[in-house]
Amino acid sequence: MNRQHYYDLLSAPARLDYELYLDTGNLLACQKPMPAMVNADELQFQIVHQVEELWMKLMIHTLLDIDDHMRDGHAHKVVTLFSRCNMIMKLMSEQLDLLETMSPHDYQQIRLQLGNGSGQESPGFRTLMKMPPELWETFETVYLTGRALSVRDIYDTQYRHDDAYVIAECLMEFDERMGKFRANHIFLIQRSIGMGAASLKGRPVELLDAGARHRFFPELWAVRAEMTDAWGQAYGKVRESLGAAE
Template sequence: MAEAENPAQGAQMEFRGRMSYGDYLHLEKVLDAQEPLSTAHDELLFIIQHQTSELWMKLAIHEIRSAISAIRGDDLRPAFKMLTRVARIFEQLNNAWDVLRTMTPSEYTQFRGALGQSSGFQSYQYRAIEFLAGNRNLAMLKPHAHRPEILSALEDILASPSLYDEAIRLLARNGFDVGAEAERTDWRGARPENEQVLAAWRDIYREPGRYWALYELAEKLVDFEDYFRRWRFNHVTTVERIIGLKRGTGGTSGVSYLRKMLEVELFPELWKVRTEL
């Protein structure tokens, strides 16, 4: 009887002195990073949910920064790819809520007390994404004041144009009147909505064939915010499903705080232009 063929035949099986899969990914660091503070079965789910979310956010930050740089250099095709990836990252983050929602209120109660004052709204990577996109609420620097290196990194983001700022500057370079936005040099604070910017996007949407690259950029930005909004909405419903209307561990009002966040628009003129077409 012939010897069965080894399906792994030809594969490298000896890794002494060579880099393996686990070596490349530093899996010992990743897989040793889960340290539950209770004996509750579901705490591991809770930790992994949030750690993997932070990893996806790290990638989102990388892609948004690169998209900002590409738009600044009038190199739009790579920016489109990067923004598509960011939207897909938030789709992935959305799907993760389905896993967390398998945890019931009773199960969460078993370890909630071990979380202390830690809360998702304290995520500095989430804050970086908001700041990079254009939602620059300076009050949200305060939760990071105890970490000078993090505060400095967030301040560096605030010192430069956001993703949406760069899109508006691109409009100006293409001959559109964007009003005071064309002269802005202070990027740190929130920008007011601008009628000239709204009018520019309206012209682009009325003649997409004429302004195809700008039209496509607008849609990529809307895609990003669409998935970002869905992620926020799923966050609200997941929290309400698990803790109801109780206050959050970080001291926020919980669900009511998260519902207010649903009203925040990253790219307001791009949403308002739809009403005017």
């Protein structure tokens, strides 16, 4: 097939309403021109990361709306919008699998094009890292302090499976999916350059693993252990085997 013919079709000036509304001319020009690509995988590398930035932009916008709706007590809207964020996180994690179709050898050629850049410099990622503490502050103000409740009350001592519990679980799932996304990124790095290598910033790649283990809402994780230990005191941490009575 004539490659240039199809490249020309993609780069033709926008004329149709769909093209104009989505600004496809500028969108498809965000990648390097094909003749300038260092290898055939560089287009995929750029597109995957550009799409990730767009997903993060949508998630940031949605989290801002979530914060507003929490303050206004609109629990159903909060749950719906958290579902959207969690779907975005799932898509972002799955998209990383595309990059595993790239060989370590081909990635090294692309890596040379990055200068000293790394995913830690992503504007979307850096912004997302700053938002969870403010989400927790809002949740705490409205659903904990505002109702004279603790996390333990919501999950155990005054458990009602109410709006406070459901929103706490939304926060928990968001935290979990963020951790899975970061863990998937670690596996991608392992397949691309190995864990023993230094990043483009000169830091050992192993340091990134700490980010994957980070929890934004530690209170929601800790309460599970607290409840299990407390319940264990009642029924015994070590119980007789089910087969002992036979």
